[in-house]
Amino acid sequence: MLGAARRQLGSGPMLGQVLRRLRPAAAAARGYSAAVKEMNVRDALNSALDEEMSADPSVFLMGEEVGEYQGAYKISKGLLDKYGPDRVLDTPITEAGFTGIGVGAAYHGLRPIVEFMTFNFSMQAIDHIINSAAKSNYMSAGQISVPIVFRGPNGAAAGVGAQHSQCYAAWYAHVPGLKVLTPYSAEDARGLLKAAIRDPDPVIFLENELLYGESFPVSAEVLDSSFCVPIGKAKIEREGKDVTITAYSKMVGYALQAAEVLSKEGISAEVINLRSIRPLDRDAINASVRKTNRLVTVEEGFPQHGIGAEICMSVVEESFEYLDAPVERIAGADVPMPYAANLERMAVPQVDDIVRAAKRACYRAVPVAATA
């Protein structure tokens, strides 16, 4: 209980602060045309869980505080009442143990959804994610598939220091046998989570706690219970012709804001929401770069061996002769996350960083002081 209380102290009050700190959503920058309703990411995830649990009795949710507490971030709100304690399973604080139990249940015919209170805690269970989940279908020559979803908030949070604030996209994207999804909007969250739960393979589903409370327009199609977003397909969030900006999760919002700033300066940026980090939609990225001839990659994680490096390599392999400028990479600083708010801000990409990188790629003059 001490452990649970400690973590609640870490996450509970923080959530409120985070929501207050969020900037008003830059809804104008998003190219939704047929929006009929708004939905926040939390409700999108909750409704996806609810619908998939309702559709398939072999789907169950397990993790710390998912039941009686209604989820540390309230993603599983109401599910315990609806599906009961057999299907919404509060676990002790034992990541290695309960993650392995989820994997074993998936081996043996169920479709577990394992919630990590945050993905930082998945480090305690990474052996089961990689060795037990990702490799078993291969080692067993297809006899033992592992239909499981590992989900929870990922990436830089706010004011929680180095151990609770980092992006795991590149870590898990390195591993054959895993799929790694990074929703940005409510549409992404709903469609990708439903696809992940129905998928026959292990899926890492990286949410972002700073997006949970953010609302997005959703169409009637998105709200339909059959709605699914295909795994492995990126989405062009904003069309443009001068420079391609790739981003995922929260950084998609920043990239859209940057595109808005750039448009005022006469630069037309195309923003690609990757949605799926593994498999990566190389087709969409390369098609865009062949059009714009310039590329800026944006990620929150550490730069070395990161998502930007992989995207850059794909473009070098497939579209090298189309590039008119060196590829620009915007990533988190190559340091553990500092606690102090000013340092923390410097350690994660900001909209201005993206704007400057896009200008560099377009050979627009950038003030020397701003290039640091």
Added chain:
Amino acid sequence: MAAASFTAAKFLAPVAARSGGERAPPLPAGASSSSFARTLRRGGAHHPRLRTALAVSSDVLAGNKAAHAAASNPAVTREEALELYEDMVLGRVFEDMCAQMYYRGKMFGFVHLYNGQEAVSTGFIKLLNQADCVVSTYRDHVHALSKGVPPRSVMAELFGKATGCCRGQGGSMHMFSAPHNLLGGFAFIGEGIPVATGAAFAAKYRHEVLKESGPDGLDVTVAFFGDGTCNNGQFFECLNMAQLWKLPIVFVVENNLWAIGMSHLRATSDPEIWKKGPAFGMPGVHVDGMDVLKVREVAKEAIERARRGEGPTLVECETYRFRGHSLADPDELRKPDEKSHYAARDSITALKKYIIEENLATESELKSIEKKIDDIVEEAVEFADASPHPPRSQLLENVFADPKGFGIGPDGKYRCEDPKFTQGTAQV
């Protein structure tokens, strides 16, 4: 023990009320006949049967001598005895052949042999049904054989051939067989325990949520692991959750006294591992792992208990490996007198003696079993040797259950649709 049973009763009562037992189909009658269960339910501080159930018969650990008399050999029928004998001889002969084949370069990597521990695999697994699960470690060949995976499939897997039980993609430490519900050999210490606990969770879920259990009760999972694993956190995490949720699992410690070169007595604060069961509210049993009939007696009760939905049992089998940790282990730390002590207690020799003394079979009948096993293992080697290597096309198969997991290539098509993909030559 009084404290242990009190603890169990105290924590079991609310869990039992919450676990939905009333909604689930009834399990076979006879639940209350279990001495474990009775003790746990009553919370009886001085229940005499619990002491009986904890059939302690260590001859290494001091202080347990008094309990020796408690375990008496149970009767087995002729058919049962011969089945046990055949399975144990198969395990021994198969592993001896593996050593030969390893030294001849037919198999490679790490090969961990089971010699000496046969009574544990046979004593437990021969009591399981096809639908019951086995989760093993890197020392998994014999568990696979006991569970019914054909020797030729295991041997071919070890040879890295396409006819192996995992088509050569698993190897010595990763035996899987879905039809036999062999859910894997796991190469890391402690890794198999949560997976096994998850399989047991799935069995309970199928019973209580999906209402799919068979008429005999819950499918049972048996998790095998060693003494070294019992110092790993995942062991404790899963004892807790298995008992908390009353999962149909038996945790079987094959205590062979050595974790590679680390003596159990030098690694563990309290070397009596079985005591950790009562600490979590489940029965903990110590049994002579060199006596297949004693193992079988304990196994029967633990498996039936799990099948009835009464939860897990921790069984510590005191056993010994007759070879090094792996075929690459020089085995320099174990003392010759310790080795000869256990060699003299060879479980196969002991069973043979028992069978003849009890007039269950003649020596020549046992000889003909040995001959039959020799032929089976010879045939397995010939089969494995003659089998083809995995084709290149296998390289990219089975990474995902859905090969679209390889994603979309720069040409806009799923990479798995590339003809080179099925040839195994595509860049992925």
